[in-house]
Amino acid sequence: MILSVEDISFAYPRRPDLINGISFSVDKGDVLCLLGPNGTGKTTLLRCLLGINKIKRGRIRIGGRDISEMSARELARLVAYVPQAASVAFPYQVMELVIMGRSPHLGVMSTPTEKDMEIARSALARTGISHLQYSLFSEISGGERQLVLISRALAQQSNILIMDEPTASLDYGNQTRILKIVHELASKGYTIIMTTHFPNHAFLACNKVAIMKKGIIAAIGSPEEIITDDSLSDLYTTDIKVVSTKVRGMLSEEVKVCVPLMTLEAAR
Secondary structure (H helix, E strand, O other), rough: OOEEEEEEEEEEOOOEEEEEEEEEEEEOOOOEEEEEOOOHHHHHHHHHOOOOOOOEEEEEEEEOOEHHHOOHHHHHHEEEEEOOOOOOOOEEEEHHHHHHHHHHHHHOOOOOOOHHHHHHHHHHOOEEEEEEEOOOOOOOOOHHHEEEHHHHHHHHHOOEEEEOOOOOOHHHHHHHHHHHHHHHHOOOOOOEEOOOOOOOHHHHHHHEEEEEEEEEEEEEEEEHHHHHHHHHHHHHHHOOOEHHHHHHHHOOEEEEEEEEEOOOHHHH
């Protein structure tokens, strides 16, 4: 296994047991989708995996080694973070942000080499946004910003990607672009852990799903095993139906879709 989480717990002073006894593992090429309602601790869990939040119990191992034994620089060479796209206070160009992904590989006070620049250009090409390298991050669209953040993570050359709602606030087109990139990266051997509020995305890009509720992992398995009418309806406290349909041109012609059930009375 690439990354293992063993019975970890974490709490803020005013929120005891925010994460309580979570265990799971992911291997090379896995895409694990974390599903759960707001406030259940998904982002907090990601921060634990990144070593930002210091767990109070349990262990997180990468390649068999406890991350508490690693320096921040060493951990950053193994794990890259893709946050939700946001504006930045300074007018950075896209290339300037992407080259920041090389920081774990640079010495103190050193500047990026031509090799670093080539790695950054390659990351931009992989996400299809080479044409934006001289654009200001503050002046591009939300979907383009998310692609920039993924490019920065790729430039970091870490084999594990932690993605916090990578498709949040994006239109269908940009959501699809992000999911395609996730699928392609997994096929190249990247290990990806991502949160989302769209259960459909798990069917499209993930091979594992974990349902997180009240600080615990309530269930984990394949999308087909975990994403059911009952599990989603219970998780989001609203009636949801998982239906199958056939679509030509897909990798698998049968596609599952999650549909919230709204009666006419509820919709008025």
